[in-house]
Amino acid sequence: MKIMVVGGGGREHAIIKKIKENPEVTEIFALPGNGGMAKVATLVSIGATDIDGIVNFAKENGIDYAVVAPDDPLVLGCVDRLEEIGIPCFGPRANAAIIEGSKVFSKNLMKKYNIPTAKYEVFSDMEKALSYLDTAPIPTVIKADGLALGKGVIIAFTLEEAKDAVKSMMLDKAFGKSGDNIVIEEFLEGPEVSVLAFTDGKTVKPMVSSMDHKRIGDNDTGLNTGGMGTIAPNPYYTKEVADRCMKEIFLPTINAMNEEGRTFKGCLYFGLMITKDGPKVIEYNCRFGDPETQVVLPLLESDLLTVMKAVTEEKLAETEVKFSPKSACCVITASKGYPTAYEKGYEITFTDEALAATFVAGAKEENGKLVTWGGRVTGTTAVADTLEAAIKEAYRLSDGVKFEGAYRRSDIGKRALQAK
Ligand code: AMP
Ligand code: GLY
Numbered sequence: 551m552k553i554m555v556v557g558g559g560g561r562e563h564a565i566i567k568k569i570k571e572n573p574e575v576t577e578i579f580a581l582p583g584n585g586g587m588a589k590v591a592t593l594v595s596i597g598a599t600d601i602d603g604i605v606n607f608a609k610e611n612g613i614d615y616a617v618v619a620p621d622d623p624l625v626l627g628c629v630d631r632l633e634e635i636g637i638p639c640f641g642p643r644a645n646a647a648i649i650e651g652s653k654v655f656s657k658n659l660m661k662k663y664n665i666p667t668a669k670y671e672v673f674s675d676m677e678k679a680l681s682y683l684d685t686a687p688i689p690t691v692i693k694a695d696g697l698a699l700g701k702g703v704i705i706a707f708t709l710e711e712a713k714d715a716v717k718s719m720m721l722d723k724a725f726g727k728s729g730d731n732i733v734i735e736e737f738l739e740g741p742e743v744s745v746l747a748f749t750d751g752k753t754v755k756p757m758v759s760s761m762d763h764k765r766i767g768d769n770d771t772g773l774n775t776g777g778m779g780t781i782a783p784n785p786y787y788t789k790e791v792a793d794r795c796m797k798e799i800f801l802p803t804i805n806a807m808n809e810e811g812r813t814f815k816g817c818l819y820f821g822l823m824i825t826k827d828g829p830k831v832i833e834y835n836c837r838f839g840d841p842e843t844q845v846v847l848p849l850l851e852s853d854l855l856t857v858m859k860a861v862t863e864e865k866l867a868e869t870e871v872k873f874s875p876k877s878a879c880c881v882i883t884a885s886k887g888y889p890t891a892y893e894k895g896y897e898i899t900f901t902d903e904a905l906a907a908t909f910v911a912g913a914k915e916e917n918g919k920l921v922t923w924g925g926r927v928t929g930t931t932a933v934a935d936t937l938e939a940a941i942k943e944a945y946r947l948s949d950g951v952k953f954e955g956a957y958r959r960s961d962i963g964k965r966a967l968q969a970k
Contacts (some may be wrong), residue, residue: 553578553855554608555591556598556628557619560882560911560929561840563587565619565854567909568847572855581607585920586898586910586928598623605631613637617858621697624816624836625651640858642836646807646814650836653702653733654695663806665799666830670735676720679732683712689737694719696728701774705737740825741786741969742832744842747800747820748857750866751813754800758849758873759787760842761966766889768961775889776926779944779962780880781937782845785969786824795822795829803834815861844909844929845878877937879944880929881962885912886955888925896922896954904950907931922953937966 551574555566563586566578570590580591581604587593596603599622608616618628618641627644641647648655660667668691673679683690692715694702702725706712712734719729747756760782766772787795799820807814819835819842838846847854851872860869885892898913898920909931912924928951932943941963948958 551575551614552612554581554604554611554613554616555579555583555619556581556604556616556623558582558584558598559620559840560909560926561838561843562619563590563909563911564843564847565617565838566591568850568854569617572853575855579607579611579613584910584913584923585915586908586913588915599626601626601628601631604628605635608632608637609635615639615855615859615862617641619837621647621650621835621837625697638859638862640816640862642814642816646812646816647836648812649807649814649818649834651697652695653693653833654731656834657733657735659803659806659810660831663802663809665802665806666828668736668738668830668832670733672731672733674731676716679716679720679734680713682734683709683716686712686734687736688712691735691737692716692719693733693735694725694728695731695733696725698725698728701725702728703774738823738825738830738832740823741965743784743787743791743822743824743829744780744839745787745795745800745820745822746838746842746846747818748861748866748871749804749814749816749818750861750864751804751808751815752864753866754796754804754818755866755871756792756796756800757846757871758782759784759792760839760845761786762839762842763959763962766959768959770965773889775884777839777841778882778884778926778959779929780841780845781941781963781966782842782849782878785937785966791824791829795820799829799831815864840911841880841882841926841929844880844931848878848931848933849874849876874933876933876935877940878931878933879937879940879963880909880931881944881948881958882926883928883930883948883951884926884957885922885924886957888957892925893955894921894923898922898927898951898953900952901950904930904947907944907947908951927953927956937963941967
């Protein structure tokens with residue numbers, strides 16, 4: 551079976567490695583992939599948002615099954631286009647991917663169907679947004695409506711910061727058209743949990759829970775990033791919380807999407823905050839999280855491709871999705887300076903055991919060498935019987951990933967350990 555995976559980061563590397571475990575798979579194409587996955591996939595230099603290019607490639611190469619991993623091609627309707635030419639896909643259609651593509655859509659959905667989330671107001675007029683802030687409780691949270699490379703959320707701790715955030719989105723267009731509409735919402739507090747869930751629109755099967763570490767600095771300080779490391783399972787996601795989430799959030803969301811004529815099939819990512827009033831949705835993503843995938847999939851004991859195809863064929867109810875009871879930790883190694891300006895092109899070297907445990911994100915092959923080519927360069931994952939052991943091992947293995955200016959947080963998993 552010939553598989554095509556759209557995307558090119560550490561998440562896609564983790565997906566490809568797992569899919570490759572299925573003995574029926576003969577070849578995996580990564581569009582565009584990256585130099586670090588050349589051993590497990592055939593790299594095809596077609597960008598993840600080049601929908602025409604992706605569709606033509608699939609047609610010309612007899613692709614049997616496609617996985618569309620990143621948000622942009624999903625929101626752009628990549629799955630719809632591939633389905634039109636008869637290629638079965640894993641991932642939601644555009645009309646369901648909007649759950650991530652528009653924050654205004656997802657907030658209105660939650661309000662309409664009583665799904666717990668932060669209280670909010672929507673604005674398309676800057677003056678109205680600014681005068682609303684004069685009466686809003688501070689801290690407050692300002693969100694651009696559309697996709698903004700994970701940077702469209704600003705938490706304002708003073709009125710001035712809040713007003714600056716509104717102006718940067720609506721006047722200076724810091725996120726382009728994504729800032730035409732904004733959401734201003736209540737600031738929530740509590741530990742965060744990421745839950746990725748398989749759903750075929752009828753059944754929802756949550757994967758093992760995880761915890762991201764979004765800030766660049768230790769102890770959650772400094773700028774927001776795409777994620778500097780993850781652990782799974784998340785100790786704040788107790789059985790009681792999980793039961794509540796299923797009843798109050800997961801099933802109501804699937805049903806709400808069906809009700810709206812936007813059946814969601816694929817991986818639905820619930821970004822949750824466990825507040826004192828119970829779990830609330832911070833955000834939905836229409837895809838696997840990055841770097842959550844790098845700890846969740848190594849714990850999946852069922853065959854990933856079988857589960858994905860069950861989602862496509864709407865047979866998830868009768869398909870087993872089993873996770874190991876072990877723990878996992880992924881430590882990201884980033885370029886010095888990330889998430890602001892950083893240099894590229896430094897050679898990356900690995901010890902053998904680090905290479906085997908590492909998912910490559912921001913790298914490319916140049917003259918037979920792997921060089922840095924992005925902010926987050928690699929993610930190194932270890933699985934162990936306890937979270938403590940997984941963290942220790944992930945750090946030991948990460949030390950075997952070397953390049954000029956390599957930066958890692960030193961406290962991935964520390965907060966989770968304190969929860970126990
Ligand atoms: P996002 O880009 O939607 O993933 O949001 C980035 C981060 O902002 C989240 O992981 C939370 O830590 C934080 N955040 C978003 N919304 C809220 C909120 N209403 N209250 C507190 N923190 C929030
Ligand atoms: N790690 C957060 C995300 O994938 O959006």
